[in-house]
Amino acid sequence: MATKWTLREKVLSIVDEQAHVIDAQIGTGPMTLTKLHSRLDRIFLCGAELESYVQYPGSDCRNGGLIRVKDGHQLVERLYSHHVSIIQGNHNDELRMVAQLLGLILDPC
Numbered sequence: 629m630a631t632k633w634t635l636r637e638k639v640l641s642i643v644d645e646q647a648h649v650i651d652a653q654i655g656t657g658p659m660t661l662t663k664l665h666s667r668l669d670r671i672f673l674c675g676a677e678l679e680s681y682v683q684y685p686g687s688d689c690r691n692g693g694l695i696r697v698k699d700g701h702q703l704v705e706r707l708y709s710h711h712v713s714i715i716q717g718n719h720n721d722e723l724r725m726v727a728q729l730l731g732l733i734l735d736p737c
Contacts, residue, residue: 629716631655651691653681659695660719661703661737663712670733672712673723674703703737 633652638645656678663672677696684692695714697703720736727734 629654653691653693654678654714654716656680657716658718660715660717660723661695661697661712662715662719662723663708664732665708665735670735671723671727672706672708672735672737673720673727674706674737675718675720676714678714697737699737706735706737 630652631654633650636649636651638647639649659676659678661672661674661676665671674697679694679696682692682694693714724734726732
């Protein structure tokens with residue numbers, strides 16, 4: 629899935645000294661952001677676009693993806709936590725069907 633990757637030494641000070649991180653990039657283009665709620669009764673769904681990668685020297689986020697969404701404020705208000713799954717491509721229809729099949733409440737942004 630990665631188009632480019634590099635193995636690096638640990639980034640965060642809170643992890644073990646022997647830790648490493650895989651710094652990877654996926655292809656740019658349409659993305660789907662999704663998250664299953666911790667109560668397992670609902671699923672978050674948001675169409676997005678991975679535009680490019682930006683570098684932040686001196687930051688823990690040294691290789692961040694620039695992701696555009698229709699409404700950033702709504703995304704922040706509706707997202708269950710700061711962790712989210714990023715799926716390459718537009719998979720809104722498939723995830724809507726999965727939500728219906730499993731009886732999940734759909735939380736689109």
